[in-house]
Amino acid sequence: xxxxxxxxxxxxxxKGGISIINCAYENTAFDxxxxxxxxxxxxxxxxxxxxxxxxxKKEGRFTISFNKSAKQFSLHIMDxxxxxxxxxxxAASTSGAGSYQLTFGKGTKLSVxx
Amino acid sequence: EAGxxxxxxxxxxxxRQSVAFWCNPIxxxxxxxxxxxxxxxxxxLLIQFQxxxxxxxxxxxxxxxxxxRLKGVDSTLKIQPAKLEDSAVYxxxxxxxxxxxxxxxxxxxxxxxxx
Numbered sequence: 001x002x003x004x005x006x007x008x009x010x011x012x013x014x015k016g017g018i019s020i021i022n023c024a025y026e027n028t029a030f031d032x033x034x035x036x037x038x039x040x041x042x043x044x045x046x047x048x049x050x051x052x053x054x055x056x057k058k059e060g061r062f063t064i065s066f067n068k069s070a071k072q073f074s075l076h077i078m079d080x081x082x083x084x085x086x087x088x089x090x091a092a093s094t095s096g097a098g099s100y101q102l103t104f105g106k107g108t109k110l111s112v113x114x
Numbered sequence: 115e116a117g118x119x120x121x122x123x124x125x126x127x128x129x130r131q132s133v134a135f136w137c138n139p140i141x142x143x144x145x146x147x148x149x150x151x152x153x154x155x156x157x158x159l160l161i162q163f164q165x166x167x168x169x170x171x172x173x174x175x176x177x178x179x180x181x182x183r184l185k186g187v188d189s190t191l192k193i194q195p196a197k198l199e200d201s202a203v204y205x206x207x208x209x210x211x212x213x214x215x216x217x218x219x220x221x222x223x224x225x226x227x228x229x
Contacts, residue, residue, distance in 0.1 A: 006156075034218075043118070043205050043220030044157065089156050101147075101170060102218070104156025 003027050006090050006105025013112050019077040021108045023090035026071065030092040034102070035064065035075045038087045047088070048075070080112045116140065118221035120206050126227045132194035135224045139187070139208030143219075145169075146183055148191050149205040151223070157205055163189065196228045 005024045013019045025033075031052055036044035050057045050064040050073065057064045063076040077084055087109050091102040119138040127133050139146050144165050149157035160179065162169040165186035174181065178197070183189040193200055203223040 004156075041222065043207070043222050045220070046218060091156070101159050101162060102157070104158070106155050 003103045004090060004092050004105040006108060008108060009106070010109045011111070013080045013110065015080065015082060015112055015114050017080050017112075019075075019080045019084070019110055019112070021075045021088055021090070021110075022072065023074065023092075023105050024070075024072045025092050027092070027094075027103075028071070029094045030103075031095050032093045033064070033066065033073050034091050034093075035062075036089045036091060036104075038089065038107075044089055077110075080110075082112045082114055085110055085112050118206055118208055118219050120204075120221035120224055122224055123222070124225050124227075126229060127196055129198055129228050130195040132192065133196055133226060134190050134192045135204050135206075135226075137189045137191070137206030137221060139189070139206070140219055143208035143210055144186070145209045146189050147207040147209075148181055148189070149207065149220075151203040151205055153202070160191070193226075196226075198228050201226055201228045 003026050007022050034049035035047045037047045038044040048059050048062045048064055050066050052068050055066050061078045066073045087107045089107045090105040093102050121136050125133055146163040148160045150160050151157040159173055161171040161174045161181045163183040166183045179193055181191045203225050205220050205223045207218055207220045209218045
């Protein structure tokens with residue numbers, strides 16, 4: 001059972017454009033939703049995260065939008081740059097016993113073309 | 115601050131052989147995780163340690179996988195015997211403690227190829 005569904009699988013965006021990646025979850029016990037960025041040969045690195053008590057969080061060019069009723073959240077990358085080309089993973093976890101065990105989506109490979 | 119160190123970076127073995135991976139977490143991080151990342155998929159948790167005790171190993175295939183964290187610092191993950199489907203990147207991550215979701219740092223991983 002895939003608890004976090006991520007789309008699209010791949011995304012090509014022109015430099016300066018907006019990249020949008022979507023995720024949906026099933027487990028209503030999830031209460032922490034991070035996004036990770038992974039470059040080839042590297043481990044995932046935390047990009048931005050949100051908790052369900054807010055609907056949006058912005059850090060620089062990166063914004064998470066969260067819809068608790070729809071059980072969906074998305075990552076928006078404004079003014080996308082070639083250096084943003086990487087694989088992005090959404091994830092979710094609970095903060096109960098055994099907290100912060102991350103359940104990841106399958107990833108989105110973003111290519112930003114000049 | 116030094117990151118999470120893992121070795122080796124790459125390993126190629128034949129099926130039915132054994133292999134071991136090593137992880138040195140960030141100094142002072144009490145919680146350590148091993149994740150398996152199969153090509154084209156997101157990482158999947160295998161085991162979680164708090165200091166030198168196991169918090170959760172429910173997704174660890176215990177018939178062939180084992181892990182230990184001696185003295186609550188370094189950790190080793192072993193596969194014996196390996197199967198073709200074990201080909202993946204094995205990621206180690208650490209955090210300050212169970213409640214530090216924002217302190218989750220991954221190493222660069224060990225890429226295992228089983229032939």
